[in-house]
Amino acid sequence: MxxxxxxxxxxxxxxxxxxxxxxxxxxxxxxxxxxxxxxxxxxxxxxxxxxxxxxxxxxxxxxxxxxxxxxxxxxxxxxxxxxxxxxxxxxxxxxxxxxxxxxxxxxxxxxxxxxxxxxxxxxxxxxxxTERKRAELSLRASESRFRAVFEQAAVGMARLSPAGRWIQVNQRLCDILGRPAHTFLGRHYSEITDEADRGQDEVYYRQLISGEQRSCQFEKRYIHGDGHAVWTLVTASVESDGDQITAFIAIIEDITERKAAREELLRRADELATTNLMLARTTALLERRNSELDQFAYVTSHDLKAPLRAIANLADWIGEDLAGQIPAENQRQLTLLKSRVQRMEALINGLLEYARIGRRERQITEVNLAQLLHSVIDSLAPPPGFQVQIAEAMPTLHTHRTALGQVFANLIGNAIKHHHQPQGTITITCRPQGDFLKFCVSDDGPGIDPQYHDKIFTIFQTLKARDDFESTGVGLSVVKKIVESENGRVWLDSAPGQGSRFYFTWPLSSG
Structure with missing residues (x-):
């Protein structure tokens, strides 16, 4: 090798x-x-x-x-x-x-x-x-989006160091607290916290820094740049890198107006509770007084009617004992005495009925108007010369049957009683008007001068002398009071020689 x-x-x-x-x-x-x-x-x-x-x-x-x-x-x-x-x-x-x-x-x-x-x-x-660059670009884009959200947020936003010092604040927070951005940076959050809320802040800070909580929300007061306290809702959360806390993110919302509104609402609630208590006591007192009034009316009517019945009986006995012996003038006076007794009893009954309107509990039922009107007409038994015409297709409604029947009975009865001829025609019509029905009871009687239209609805008021025509002057006042107790209204359209048209409104459904 x-x-x-x-x-x-x-x-x-x-x-x-x-x-x-x-x-x-x-x-x-x-x-x-x-x-x-x-x-x-x-x-x-x-x-x-x-x-x-x-x-x-x-x-x-x-x-x-x-x-x-x-x-x-x-x-x-x-x-x-x-x-x-x-x-x-x-x-x-x-x-x-x-x-x-x-x-x-x-x-x-x-x-x-x-x-x-x-x-x-x-x-x-x-x-x-490539991967590192994409991560950098993604991070940069994310940071850019965060900065945009941070600066354009409608609420105050800030980042604080783990030690609780301001690192970054947006313009909205500066506006809320009336302080330029540079006056925040590097300072501890407690420096501009209302002294009364510093203890609370410390509790939440310890919970976040120890990891007991990752986020929390609470109300607190900051000191505005001009010295007054600003109520805020603070949502604080932890920003971390793994297990290491790098910063705190705080969202700070001005709730001064909301806080004031809430306190005002609580004050109003207290006032309402006091008012309700007073109303409850007043209602109980009224119920007791109404009960006493009913008892008084019953006793009074009984005590008043007893002597009237005695006077009527005495007049009858005198007439029977002296039959054929009484001079014509004395006979006329005896007849006048009996009519006065009957008028007095009618006045007592009318007064009691007027006083009871709106104080008696009435049952709400389904009422077929056509059937109700036929029943009222039958009870009145009009003279043979009178016709009572009812419009077709009368509706059905849920209401106080007796009260509505009493209104019709008084209006139809008056039209018959005050007619100037032994025969006549009475017409009853109805048409819808919003949540109400508008009724009309018209006749072809003598009519009423407009100057008396308001007067006839006043209790005890009559247009004829009582010696010439028997009337208590209670009927139309009862009609007015019943209709108004149902939140309706009643009025008259009439003139001498043109008959009368009594209108009234009645709710489709009584509460």
């Missing part, structure tokens, strides 16, 4: 080259050698793989390498290489290459000018940094 020094030296160089190539391959790096005099390039197999070149060709013309450099990166790449040659200095440069299949890869190039006699060579290594 040839063991000459020359052979040993070649073996050592070959072994060194193999180790270098192995190291470069392990680092995903390739070597290259440019002969500037001959304008040729030598690329190692790993270099050709990184650049996407023909794996069989190791030597290329220098002017060919422009073909695989991304056109956007060629001007800076060419300028970097030319400057290195001119200045005889090492260089590092990153650029993109385009593979034949269109794939784009990032490459980091390191080179050095090596003088060789009168010749020059440019040698170096290159490395595929």
């Amino acid at each position: 040839d063991q000459t020094p020359g052979n040993n030296r070649r073996d050592d160089l070959q072994e060194t080259a193999e180790r270098l190539n192995l190291a470069l391959s392990a680092a995903q790096m390739g070597s290259w050698d440019w002969n500037l005099d001959e304008q040729t390039q030598f690329w190692s197999p790993q270099s050709r793989h990184i650049l996407g070149l023909d794996p069989e060709a190791s030597i290329h013309r220098l002017d060919q390498w422009q073909t695989f450099v991304d056109p956007d990166d060629w001007p800076t790449t060419e300028a970097t290489v030319n400057q290195a040659i001119a200045t005889q200095q090492d260089f590092t440069h990153q650029f993109r290459v385009r593979w034949p299949n269109g794939d784009c890869r990032w490459v980091s190039l390191y080179g050095r000018v090596v003088p060789q006699g009168r010749s020059q060579r440019l040698v170096g290594v290159l490395q595929d940094i």
Whole structure:
């Protein structure tokens, strides 16, 4: 075996080259050698793989390498290489290459000018940094998006160091707290915290720094630049690199108005609770007073009616005992006495009925209006000369049957009672009006002068002398009170000689 020094030296160089190539391959790096005099390039197999070149060709013309450099990166790449040659200095440069299949890869190039006699060579290594570059670009884009969100957020945002010092604040936070950004940086958050909230802050800070919590939310007061307290809602979370806390992210929202509104709402709630208590007591008192009033009305009506019945009986007995013996004038006076007793009893009954409206619990049922009206007319038993006409297709509604029946009974009864002739026609119509029904009870009677339209709905008011016409003046006032207790209204359209049209509204469904 040839063991000459020359052979040993070649073996050592070959072994060194193999180790270098192995190291470069392990680092995903390739070597290259440019002969500037001959304008040729030598690329190692790993270099050709990184650049996407023909794996069989190791030597290329220098002017060919422009073909695989991304056109956007060629001007800076060419300028970097030319400057290195001119200045005889090492260089590092990153650029993109385009593979034949269109794939784009990032490459980091390191080179050095090596003088060789009168010749020059440019040698170096290159490395595929595509994944690292993509990660950097992704991180940069993410940071750019974060900065955009950070600066444009509608709420205050800040980053604080693990020690609790301001690192970064956005403009919205500066506006909320009335402080320029530079006055925050480097200061501890507690310096502008209301003294009453510092203990609370310390508790949450310890929970975050110890890892007991990763985020928390709480209300606190900061001191505004002009000295007043600003209520805020703070959401703090941990920013970490593995197990190491790198910063705190704080979202700070101004809730001063919300806090004031909440306190006002609580104050109003307290007032409402007090009012409800007073109302409950008042309701109980009213119920007791109503009960007492009912009892008083019952006793009073009984005590008033008893002597009236006695007077009526006495008048009857006198008439019977002195039958045929009483002069005409005394007989007229006796008849007038009986009519006064009947009027007094009617007044008492009307007054009691008026007082009870709206105080008695009435059952809501399904009411067929046509059936109700026929029942009312039958109970009134109109004289033979009167006709009561009911419009077709009367609706059905849920309401207080007795109350509505009483309204119709009073209006129809009045139309008959106050008619100026022994015969007449009464017409009842109905049409929808929003959530109500609009009824009309019209007659062909004598009519009523407009100056009395309001007067007739007042209790005890009549348009004729009571000595000439028996009337208590309670009926229409009862109608008005019943209708208004159902949130309806009643009115009259009439004129002398044109009959009367009484209108009233009634809810489709009574509550």
